[in-house]
Amino acid sequence: MENGGKEVIRIGDLKKFYQLGGTQVKALNGVSLTICRNEYVAIMGPSGSGKSTLMNILGCLDTPSGGTYVLNGTDVSRMGDGQLAQVRNNEIGFVFQSFNLLPRYTSLENVALPLIYSGVPRSERERRAREALASVGLEERMEHKPAELSGGQRQRVAVARALINNPSIILADEPTGNLDTKTSIDIMRLFEEIYRKGNTVILVTHEEDIALHARRIIRLRDGVIESDTVNPHPAMEI
Numbered sequence: 001m002e003n004g005g006k007e008v009i010r011i012g013d014l015k016k017f018y019q020l021g022g023t024q025v026k027a028l029n030g031v032s033l034t035i036c037r038n039e040y041v042a043i044m045g046p047s048g049s050g051k052s053t054l055m056n057i058l059g060c061l062d063t064p065s066g067g068t069y070v071l072n073g074t075d076v077s078r079m080g081d082g083q084l085a086q087v088r089n090n091e092i093g094f095v096f097q098s099f100n101l102l103p104r105y106t107s108l109e110n111v112a113l114p115l116i117y118s119g120v121p122r123s124e125r126e127r128r129a130r131e132a133l134a135s136v137g138l139e140e141r142m143e144h145k146p147a148e149l150s151g152g153q154r155q156r157v158a159v160a161r162a163l164i165n166n167p168s169i170i171l172a173d174e175p176t177g178n179l180d181t182k183t184s185i186d187i188m189r190l191f192e193e194i195y196r197k198g199n200t201v202i203l204v205t206h207e208e209d210i211a212l213h214a215r216r217i218i219r220l221r222d223g224v225i226e227s228d229t230v231n232p233h234p235a236m237e238i
Contacts (some may be wrong), residue, residue, distance in 0.1 A: 005068075008168050008200050009035040009058065014067035014077075016053050027053040028064070029223035035169075035202065040195045040234075042203045042211035047221035052173075054220065055204040059092055059171050060084040072168045077084075081198050089117050093162030093170045097177035099154045101146040101161075107133060108142045111161045118165065132160040136190060152183035159190060169200045176210055188235075209235070 006101055016028040028050045039091045045051040056062040057069060060076055063084070069077040076087055093102075101110045112129035120128070133142050136156040146154050155175060162170055172191065176184035192213065203214055211217050212235045219226045 002182045006037045006038050007034055008039075008072055009033070010068075010070040011190060012068045012070075014054075014057065014064070014069060015065045016050075016057065017065045026223050028057075030067070031223070031225055033069075033198065033218065033225065033228065037168075037200055038195070038198050040191075040201045040203075040215040040233075041215070042205060042214035043220065044205060044211050044217060045226075046206065048222075049220040050223040051204055051206075051220050052053075053223075055173055058169075058202065059094060060088045089114055090165060091168045093165065093167040095155070095158050095162050097174040098176075099146070099151075099158045100129070101157060103137060103146050106143050107138060107149070107157045107160075110146070110157055111164055114161065116163050121215065124163045128164060129160075132164050134156070135163070138161045140145075140237055146192070151179050152186055155179065155183075156190065157186050159187075159194070163199075165216040169202055171202050171204070173204045174206070175203065176205075176207070184210070203221065 012032050014028050014031040015026070018025045018027060031054060043051050043054060053062070057064055064077050067077065068075055071087065071091060076084065079087065108126065108129050111132050112125040114177055115125040115128060130142065133139065136159050138153060138156050138160065141149060141153055147158065161222055175191070179187060188210065191201055203210065205211050212231060215234055216229070217231050218228045
């Protein structure tokens with residue numbers, strides 16, 4: 001790892017099994033890895049490799065069948081749903097392919113939403129949401145609803161929402177999957193800026209050109225890590 005900083009994620013012998021009829025499917029079969037603060041990591045793999053399962057566990061959306069997951073010094077692998085929800089809101093900023101914005105809410109209201117769950121007063125929520133939207137270049141679109149925004153602008157709103165709680169990790173699942181090439185480059189430039197500001201960014205993608213923006217590429221196959229390499233020539237459009 002090129003940064004050598006404080007560990008944010010430590011996973012040990014992680015397993016996830018599913019019952020499909022009478023068959024046990026091993027989605028993850030002994031995955032171990034460490035990710036440090038201010039790393040920029042891409043997790044890749046073909047369909048069925050286990051990358052989506054790993055993303056769900058990293059994002060505290062699912063729990064492992066075995067092994068350990070320590071996030072920021074806390075073992076979250078055995079937590080219940082309520083505790084996991086709290087960890088998700090405080091520690092993880094999500095960016096999804098489908099944006100996951102509420103259609104009746106303005107950009108400002110969508111970005112401020114995680115702060116409501118954290119009990120932040122309204123005036124403080126609005127101030128922080130405005131700052132987050134300004135940081136992704138959407139000062140002029142704060143009162144617009146998702147239907148009034150382009151795909152790239154919607155993803156920028158989603159990125160601003162992911163940043164609002166100063167999370168330990170930004171977890172992006174196919175963040176350019178619904179965007180054209182030019183807009184995808186703009187969004188990847190935004191992730192580059194976020195990384196350079198000291199954030200830990202984890203991309204989950206099947207697209208090689210998107211993964212090449214990361215500084216480290218982890219490839220999964222059949223539920224295990226096939227390779228974990230430093231990217232010597234990251235694609236940087238800035």
